[in-house]
Amino acid sequence: MGCVCSTIRRRPVPIHHPPGGRAIQRARGDVGNPRQVQGAARCTGGMRPEAHRQGGVEIVRPMRSPAHAANPARRPAQFAGVLLAAMLLAGCGEDAQIRPGATTEVAAAEIRQPEATATQTATDGKAAQAATGEKAAEAKKDTKEETAAQRVADFRAMAGRRGEQERPPVPVAVTTIAVGAVEDFYRGATNLTAAEEAVVVARTRGVVQALFAEEGDVVQAGQRLAQLETERLELEVARSRTQLANLGAAFERAQRLHESRMISPTEYDNARFAFHTERTNLQLREYELREAAIRATIDGVITRRLVKVGFSLSESEPAFEMKRLDTIEAELNVPERETGRIQAGQLAHVAVDALPDSEFDGKVLRVAPEVDPTSGTFRVTVTVDNADGRLRPGMFGRVAIRVDRHEDALLTPLDAVVVFRDQSSLFIVHEGLAERREVTTGYVSEGNIEILEGASAGELVVMTGQEGLRDGARVRIVEG
CATH class of the missing domain: 3.30.1370 (Ribosomal Protein S8; Chain: A, domain 1)
Structure with missing residues (x-):
């Protein structure tokens, strides 16, 4: 012992x-x-x-x-x-x-x-053994940890697959990842304005004698809208013509006498000045007589009538407001970070709440050359053809300016994308199993989203029924 x-x-x-x-x-x-x-x-x-x-x-x-x-x-x-x-x-x-x-x-x-x-002897022996195997233990440490982690992962995966096989298939609706074009838009909202506006004023003083246009009437440039009384102007024109004739005869006689040196140069100059002054007065009276008819200055629609019959107008007093409606404009205040993406000539679309089933095509007409330092924005003007007159100034419109376009892009319905912790994923169906795959997305257009990485054209993607679906679950495809 x-x-x-x-x-x-x-x-x-x-x-x-x-x-x-x-x-x-x-x-x-x-x-x-x-x-x-x-x-x-x-x-x-x-x-x-x-x-x-x-x-x-x-x-x-x-x-x-x-x-x-x-x-x-x-x-x-x-x-x-x-x-x-x-x-x-x-x-x-x-x-x-x-x-x-x-x-x-x-x-x-x-x-x-x-x-x-x-x-103590055993402790010394153990210390020597520990010193000898210290390096080997450290070298094997990482390998053992990785092997253990891999075994745990394999066990969990096997257990998960076994659990999924025991569950009944999940009914899902699928679609195929397609190839097509996708566009990126800058979107904004504003009130529509007329491409051209004008205020028609009285060019001479007088009393409104008659009206020939009402609000909402479409008129042409030069068309008569109202008429001022002209009796006074007609009398002034007649008198000025008579006076001009008399002064013309006096000027001719002074001219002959001046050539024969029978009158002084001063008398000749006075006769000539009186004649030219009266001729100018006659031209002014004739102009006032013509301008007694108030006429449209542009092609457009009468939006406001500011006068009535019997109103006394002075020179330059507003009588009508007009707007050109065959072209409508939308002005947007765009943030300065979009400066490099928006240029004149780019295509645009305009939609209004009053016409929910219609979308109007347009283009960028002007881009302001400077940024407003107060708001940090620059003005962009979009013009839209309105030949049928359905758009009206003052309507609230939503404007989309196309700033980029990708051809041959991978597209899938936006509803198919599942977002978890800021990471987008798709469930790809292969051989009756749902595979959760992380993807990188791009532009969104018309209910579709662009897939940049993580999927291929032609793959089946779950678009209905992915709520609660897990990676590796068995699925049963049904009609969407």
Whole structure:
């Protein structure tokens, strides 16, 4: 039989500390010498131990005496006795070389001394082995971790596939990833305005005698809209013509006399000035007579009539407002970050709430050359043909300017895209299984979204029924 320490390492005798006190545990059939148990009892203060079985293990518990409970200083010595009894139970009495008559404290110390020496030797050997294998352990550490992680992942995947196979197929509607063109638009909203506006004013003073146009009438440039009274102007024109004739005759006579040197140059100049002045007055009266008829200045629609019959108008007073409606414009204040994307001539579309089923084509007419420093925007004007007159100034319109176009793009319905944590995904159906695949998306146009990466043309993608669908789930294709 070997030494105490070697015996302890080969066949340890665990010492438990149950709530009722210290105890010596031995396996059933491991120790058959009842004297060893009695010796343990003597080492624990001469009290007979109580033994009972718990879970197939025999628990030997010494009885506590009142003196033991009242004297805590004896507890270390009693513990040494328990340790000695454990060594006796392990069959190490001879190798321990305990002196006869030694106290439990001395016996425990004699047992611990060779044990400490052996423990130190074992510790040195283990340290040398640890130093030798340290580098190898570090080299294998990452490989072991990766292998363990891979095994866990494989196990989870296998368990997931097994669970999916047990679930019934999920009914889904699918569509095919198509190839087509997709466009990008800048979108804005504004009120529509007429391409051209005009205010018709009275070019001479007078009283409104008649009206020839009402609000909403479509008129042509030069068409008469109202007439002022002309009786006074006609009389002034007649008088001016008579006066001009008399002054003309006087000027001719002064001219002949001036050639014969019969009048002074001053008299000749006075006659000539009077004639030319009256001729200018006649031209002014004739102009006022012509302008007594108020006429349209542009082709368009009468949007406001500002006068009535009997109104007295002074020169330059507004009489009508007109707008040209065959062309409608929409002015947008566009953020300066869009400066490089919008140019004159780009195609545009205009939609209005009043005509929900119609969309009108147009183009960018003008782009302001500067940015408003106050708002940080620049003005963009879109023109739309309105030959049928359905669009009217003041309507609220939504404008879309096409700024880019991709040909041969991969397209799928927008509803097919599932977004989770800011990552877009598609469920691709292959051989009855749904594969969740992360994709990179591009432009959105007319209910479709462009797929830049992650899918291929012709693949089946789930567009209905993907709510709650999991990667690897079995699916059953139904009519959408």
